Amino acid sequence: MPMKVRLTFKKTDEAVFISHLDISRLFVRALNRAGIKVKYTQGFNPHAYIVFGVPLSLGYESICERVDFEVVSNETPQEIIERLNRAMPGGIEITECLEPQKKFKEIGFARWEITAEKDGPISDEEIERMRELFSSDEIIITRETKRTKGEVNLIEKSRGIEVGREGENAVKITAALSSRPEDVLNPEYVVRAACEKLGMEFYDVFYRRIEFFDENMEIFR
């Protein structure tokens, strides 16, 4: 019996440098290596029918990437996870294999963990000011995409932004940001807001996507 599955996988370490386009090619090969047969598209040039969730920018980590396909061979979910993990290059690891509950277009938010590091120690006062900033009702930022440029309210596009200390030099910001297919907010804007509004400067910033949610902030599966 063909079985629709949705995998959750991690993209960490060196794999953060693999682009979204290369990831899909890589999955096809990994499935082949693992001997897992999936449904193919019809037509002149058939290829494996594999659909990914929201793309991840180059350099960002994630522990919650999602990919859907239909398995036509007879592996159990556990077998799929084990065999695929043996066939994956370093930095990619499958953690879950479930039947899809919702459609990708129902994704509403993604939670991010942003570690922003300063050149030197960060003061408690600076952290406090960041907390204040992100608990206000409105932070207007200029958003530029390939096609459009416009002003948006960062707070309206988020569900909770928390700020905490991370060692001597860094802050950790946890933010649930809009990830609706037509309105994906890059977590970069959170850091940019702190820089622009508070005049802060960071030496190194590290982004990690940790979970997807629907409009009602229920975990997206």
Next chain:
Amino acid sequence: MIDKKLRRLLLRVQKPARYIGNELGSVHKDKSAVDVRFAFCFPDCYEVGMSHLGIKILYSLLNDMDGVSCERVFAPWTDMIAEMKKENIPLFSMESMSPVSEFDIVGFTLQYEMSYSNIVLMLKLAGIPVLSAERKKGDPIICAGGPCAYNMEPIADFFDFAMMGEGEEIMGEMIAAYREYKHSDMTKDEYLRRISHIEGVYVPSLYDVSYNEDGTIKAVEPKYPDVPRTVKKRIIDDFDKVYTPRSVIVPNIKIVHDRVNMEVFRGCLRGCRFCQAGMIYRPVREKSVDTLMGLAHDLIAQSGYEEISLASLSTSDYSHIDELLDRMLEWSKENKINFAIPSQRADQFTKEFLDKTTAVRTSGITFAPEAGSQRLRDVINKNITEEQILNACRIALTGNNTTIKLYFMSGLPTETMEDIDGIGKLAFDILYLGARKGDKPKKSIMINVSVSAFVPKPFTPFQWMAQDTREKMREKHVHLKSSVKSRKIHISYSDDETSHLEAVFARGDRRLSRVILRAVETGCMFDSWGECFDFEKWMAAFEYCGIDPAFYANRERDYSEVLPWDHIDVGVAKSFLMRENELSKLAKTSVNCRDGCAGCGIKQAFGGEICR
């Protein structure tokens, strides 16, 4: 393993995955558990280097040896070079990200002349002294292999030694000798003397080159009596049983040849007179169909690729081609695999052949007439008639296929404008195939004519001949372009500046190393990339060194002249090359190695049994 500094840097460059590695199939050995670390350097970017078959074989071979590790190094792209310089990061390997200067042996593969500047560039980025004479014991040993190693004179000063020919044996002997050197108080000079006794190992510094007043070479003399006068290439006798890796590294990013490449046989039975590969890889040695099928199965299963290419110099010459195609076809259908044959000879292209490959072919069909007239095709010993070319195209244009790609060379010995006209005429004849007199050609047909300038190469019958000057090349291009006035025939040329430099370095001698050093000092790199190649800089470097490139490219040599590569023996006799060159002047062809034996000298060099 990737520290913060490197991570930040990688996020600033294009395609950072080029520098990361850890792909499936890559081998990571603990550096403290080995005593010989080998850095395999490809003097071009990752996508080009990883497409190359040889690197995969050597990588597995070396990593399969006890106590030896092999890591890969590619030339960082220009944006990465700038960042590395800024951050003071030396050239590093892909596997353990260690500085290349830490390795015991650094080996470069020499695939094309236009990569020479990148060798110097990489050594400099690694902080390794560029000249062999400047490197002491404790510095890495720098060695070379690959087709250009057979005449490595222009870059001889940079290398400690080169390995001529094929095989696991020479690698094993080379590593053993290195171990002895490393773990004893042997000096570097003693070590180099010692390895010069290994068959197939060439140590350039052990030869003195003297010159005549006219600039030609007077003699190449070994410095010591125990150093061999000529260095003979090593070959693998039984190609069916040769070491072949059963797994490959699968890149995480798209590379140039993104598929499994399976070598069906080594060598070529044809003997085209311009072709260096056809001479230096002699004789033909095949794998059996069973071996190939097993290999194809393993490589596809391990890599997950969905395409396999049957590689060789002329795959349709494989002696069991029908059986191989039948079995490949059946297997590929069952497993949803595409298989491709990179080159087809027009005289072997049949409907049946087409049917067996169309199901799986994506782009158009390519033939290589090489020359536009029958006379000139006979001069180069191509052994294809116009009738056969037209016939092949007629077959190729049945079904869905509407595009034909044709390869030609211009500037071949004895070529006249009439031969150039022949290129256009042939393209027209193909265009009008099947059309009745007075009719227009079929609507959708496209003929892509690709013309490259002839580059005379060492170890070929044309090694004595002059290359066209750049002016002559351009004149011929203009002539062809003005004589072909159809929008359905698209003509492209190779760059005359590149071809000229290629000709200089292909038949260059040791005096050219200064030019290369100078060119790199002034910023030359990635010369095979149009966007990086700077011909003016190269010409300035020649001028600076007082060397005339035309002496190397555009001069016809006398048979009596000592050629820079005469002390290298590829098994093909110089007398044979002369004979072939003389036959070419009479437009007389020679027999191929299946129908007879043209007596090239391989049997004498490696024993009569070798040519089966």
